[in-house]
Each structure stands twice: as C-alpha cells, then as structure tokens.
Amino acid sequence: MKVATEAAGAGLGSWLGTGSVSVVVSSSLNTFCAHKRYSTGLTIAEFKCKLELVVGSPASCMDLELYGAEEELLGRLDCDEALLGSYPVADGCRVHVIDQSGARMGEYEDVLQVEKYKITESDYKKRPESLRSFLRQQCWGHYDAEGTRRRAQEAVLAATLPLGARCQVRLLGQPSKLATIMFVGQTHFKPGYWVGVCYDEPLGKHDGR
Numbered sequence: 001m002k003v004a005t006e007a008a009g010a011g012l013g014s015w016l017g018t019g020s021v022s023v024v025v026s027s028s029l030n031t032f033c034a035h036k037r038y039s040t041g042l043t044i045a046e047f048k049c050k051l052e053l054v055v056g057s058p059a060s061c062m063d064l065e066l067y068g069a070e071e072e073l074l075g076r077l078d079c080d081e082a083l084l085g086s087y088p089v090a091d092g093c094r095v096h097v098i099d100q101s102g103a104r105m106g107e108y109e110d111v112l113q114v115e116k117y118k119i120t121e122s123d124y125k126k127r128p129e130s131l132r133s134f135l136r137q138q139c140w141g142h143y144d145a146e147g148t149r150r151r152a153q154e155a156v157l158a159a160t161l162p163l164g165a166r167c168q169v170r171l172l173g174q175p176s177k178l179a180t181i182m183f184v185g186q187t188h189f190k191p192g193y194w195v196g197v198c199y200d201e202p203l204g205k206h207d208g209r
Contacts, residue, residue, distance in 0.1 A: 019085070024094040027055035029103055033094075040085030044077050047084050051097055061101035067094040151192070158184050158193040169197060177203065 019041075025034045034054050038047060048059035064077035069092040077087055077095070089095075124130060136143045161167075161184045169177045183196030198204075 021084070021089050021093070022091045023089065024092075025051060025054050025097065026094060027057065027097040027099065029057060029097075029099045030055055038084065040083065040089065042084045043080065044082055044084060045080035047077070048080075051095070055097050055099075057097055057099040057103070058101055061099055063098040063100060065096040065098065067096060069093060154193040158195075161195060167197060169199075177201065 020037050020039050022035065022037045025036055036054065038050065042050070044064070045059070048062050048064070051057075051062065051064075052059045066074045066077055066087060066089060068074050069090075071094070074088050074093070077084070124132065127133060135141045139145070139147075142148075161181055163181055163184065165181045167179055167181055169179050171177075178200045179197035180200075181195060182198050183194070185193060187194050
C-alpha cells in the first residue's frame with residue numbers, strides 16, 4: 001500500500017506542476033531536434049523563454065504543439081498562464097515550436113548569414129595576446145630563426161649523403177662500426193633529418209630503412 005501511495009503521489013505531483021520532464025524540442029525553423037529537461041512548474045510563458053535559447057525564435061512569436069511518444073498530437077500549449085505540468089506532458093513527448101515571426105527555414109542555422117568580425121593586419125600585429133605574438137615571444141615556428149638556420153644546414157648535409165654510400169658509425173663508449181646508408185630524410189616520429197644505416201655485422205634493431 002505504501003508503494004502504491006508513493007507512486008500515485010509522484011504522478012499527481014507531476015500533474016500539478018512539480019518535478020521535471022524530459023522532452024524533445026523541434027522547430028519549424030530548424031532541421032535539428034534537442035533533448036531537454038524542464039520543470040513542470042514553469043508557466044507556458046516561462047517555458048517559451050527557455051525554448052527561445054534552443055530554437056532561436058522570439059518567445060512572443062511562438063505557437064507550441066505537444067506530441068506524444070508515438071508522434072500523436074496531444075494538443076496545443078496555448079495558455080501562457082498555465083503550468084507546463086497541467087498539460088499531458090511526459091518523458092519522451094515532443095514539443096514543436098511554430099515560428100510566427102516570418103523567419104525562413106534554416107535561417108538560424110546558416111552561419112554564412114552571420115556577420116564576421118574582421119581585423120586589419122596592422123591591428124593584429126599590435127595585439128599582445130594573439131597567437132602570432134605568443135609564437136614570436138617563444139621563438140617558435142617561423143620565428144625560430146636559429147631552428148630555421150639549423151634545419152637549412154641539415155638539409156644541405158643530407159643532400160651530400162647518397163643512398164648506398166659506405167660510412168663509419170662512431171658512438172661514445174662503443175667501437176666504430178662499418179655500415180651502408182639505407183635512408184636519408186625526415187621522419188614522422190621526430191623533427192630534423194635522419195640517416196638510417198645497415199651495419200655490416202648483425203647489429204642494430206633493423207635494416208636501417
């Protein structure tokens with residue numbers, strides 16, 4: 001009996017406008033739908049103001065239709081003073097917003113219609129918090145003069161090492177090893193130019209390629 005009473009109380013509370021409900025919001029202006037949860041204690045006027053942030057239509061230009069989980073029309077939410085919970089709204093219902101402002105379909109989704117902010121090149125150079133200013137301060141990218149010079153030197157040296165050429169590899173604390181150059185160039189795992197060699201003796205991790 002206690003369980004039945006609590007269940008009945010929960011349903012009655014939802015009907016009287018307390019609690020919340022999860023609904024799907026669609027609009028005559030947009031192609032997308034949004035899943036939202038709202039308090040059933042909202043008046044329809046307050047509900048429209050919250051829907052304005054979802055669909056973009058002015059609250060004063062909205063007509064609302066309520067559909068059930070099976071897409072059957074349950075009625076219109078046409079009394080601004082009434083509570084949302086006073087209508088047969090339940091989890092899974094869809095609230096469809098019909099815009100009466102005269103806006104066209106997709107108008108609020110077309111980003112090409114949004115005025116873009118533009119800044120001149122001279123003004124951008126003066127901004128201390130820009131990405132360009134940060135890269136310049138850190139000497140990164142195009143502003144790394146030393147790194148650019150070093151990479152240019154490496155490219156010149158790499159061009160003098162033909163594949164198949166013989167070489168001698170000297171590592172600190174190890175005896176010199178004879179090898180054949182198998183690769184010269186840049187890699188995906190680290191910057192700079194790398195030389196891959198194949199040792200004459202069965203040493204190393206792979207064939208240098």
